[in-house]
Amino acid sequence: MHLTLIGIGTGNPDHLTRQAMRAMQSAGLILLPRKGESKADLADLRRAILADVAPKTPIAEFDLPVRDEGIADYTTRVNAWHDAIAKVWAQTIAQHSTDDIALLVWGDPALYDSTLRIAARLNPAPEISVIPAVTSITAMTAAHAIALNDIGAPFTVTTGRQLREGGFPAGVNTAVVMLDGETSFTTLPPEGITIYWTAYAGMENEISLSGPLADTAPKIIAARAAARAAHGWIMDIYLLRRV
Numbered sequence: 001m002h003l004t005l006i007g008i009g010t011g012n013p014d015h016l017t018r019q020a021m022r023a024m025q026s027a028g029l030i031l032l033p034r035k036g037e038s039k040a041d042l043a044d045l046r047r048a049i050l051a052d053v054a055p056k057t058p059i060a061e062f063d064l065p066v067r068d069e070g071i072a073d074y075t076t077r078v079n080a081w082h083d084a085i086a087k088v089w090a091q092t093i094a095q096h097s098t099d100d101i102a103l104l105v106w107g108d109p110a111l112y113d114s115t116l117r118i119a120a121r122l123n124p125a126p127e128i129s130v131i132p133a134v135t136s137i138t139a140m141t142a143a144h145a146i147a148l149n150d151i152g153a154p155f156t157v158t159t160g161r162q163l164r165e166g167g168f169p170a171g172v173n174t175a176v177v178m179l180d181g182e183t184s185f186t187t188l189p190p191e192g193i194t195i196y197w198t199a200y201a202g203m204e205n206e207i208s209l210s211g212p213l214a215d216t217a218p219k220i221i222a223a224r225a226a227a228r229a230a231h232g233w234i235m236d237i238y239l240l241r242r243v
Contacts (some may be wrong), residue, residue, distance in 0.1 A: 001093070003119055003126040004102040005109040007133025010202030010235075011045050013052065015134040023131050024054035028098030031089065033064040039233045046104050057102075062092045074161075082114060086121035101126070108133045112159070112178050136237045137176055139202035144210055146196060146239070149174060160184035168193070173242040183221055185240065190214035194243050199227055199236035213240070 006023050009015035024030065030050060034043050043061070050059060065084035071077035093101055105115050109130050119128055137157070141148050149155045156169040160180025164187050169175050177184065185195060190213035197220045199207045207227060209220050220238075228234040 001099040001101060001122075001124070001126040002129065003122075004100075004129045004131065005105050005115050005119065006102055006131045007108045008046070008049060008104045008106060009134035010107065010136050010139045011042075011200075012134075012139075012202040012204075013049055015139075015202055016049070016053065017131070017133065020131045020133065021053050023102060023129075024050060024057060024104075026100075027054070027057050027102035028100030029058050029060055029093075029096050030054070030102045030104065031092060032059050032061045032104070034061055035064050036066075037232075041231070042106070042233070049104070058096070058098075060092050060096060062088050064088070078114075082118045083121060086118050089118070090122060105133070108135045111135050111137070111157075134202065136178070136198075136201045136235070140176075140196065140198040140208075140237045140239065143198045143201060143206060143208045144196045144239075148176070148239075163187065168240065168242070175240045176237065177240065178237050180236070180238075183217075183224065185213060185238065186217055186221070188213065188240075190217065192242055194241045195220070195238055196241070197236065197238040199224065199234055200231075201235070201237060205231070 004023050004027060006020050008020065032043060032046050065081060065088060067081040068077060071080060103115060105113055107113055109115050154172050155174035156172045157176045158169055159178055160182055163177055163184040168188055193213040195213045195216050196210040207223055209216055209223060224234060224236065
């Protein structure tokens with residue numbers, strides 16, 4: 001079996017590469033996950049992209065397993081979830097005769113995404129191709145018209161959980177924070193930190209706020225809550241910079 005993981009970026013169809021479009025059009029089957037009613041528009045967006053770019057490519061939809069939050073250890077919890085997803089993939093693929101399978105991956109398959117790790121669980125192991133995409137990081141920096149790094153300076157890409165547990169990453173003045181559902185920037189001493197925050201990066205309903213962390217944090221919390229209530233889900237990312 002050949003499995004192609006197609007990065008579709010932040011959900012903006014204009015961000016699709018020609019390589020991604022060709023891969024959608026040539027696939028024998030595209031797997032499409034459903035993540036429940038509250039995130040139905042994510043599946044709808046994938047359907048809309050496929051209807052526009054690859055209307056003749058067959059689609060197989062499946063319900064994405066829910067992560068068991070009752071498992072205390074984070075790594076064990078995630079591994080069990082990935083095992084369940086791989087099992088559903090295999091069951092869905094087995095219902096079709098093609099061995100040329102593709103998946104549309106939100107964002108880029110190489111950046112804080114587990115699709116490659118899930119694919120490695122399939123047995124027999126497939127041949128894997130990866131189509132890169134515009135990332136939420138570049139969409140966020142574009143939204144704010146800022147550079148990701150200072151001249152010759154390093155930066156760190158991390159998660160909300162790591163920020164809560166370890167504070168501002170050591171050795172850098174710039175940190176990009178992903179996968180943060182708990183507004184972890186509120187756990188930091190705000191003095192001397194500027195935040196650049198974007199939700200729905202690259203999409204029609206994109207929201208961006210920036211400024212000193214002390215002043216901007218309450219605005220972000222309010223905007224985030226309102227957006228989540230309006231859409232039923234939210235994807236956001238932010239950059240913290242010591243000044």
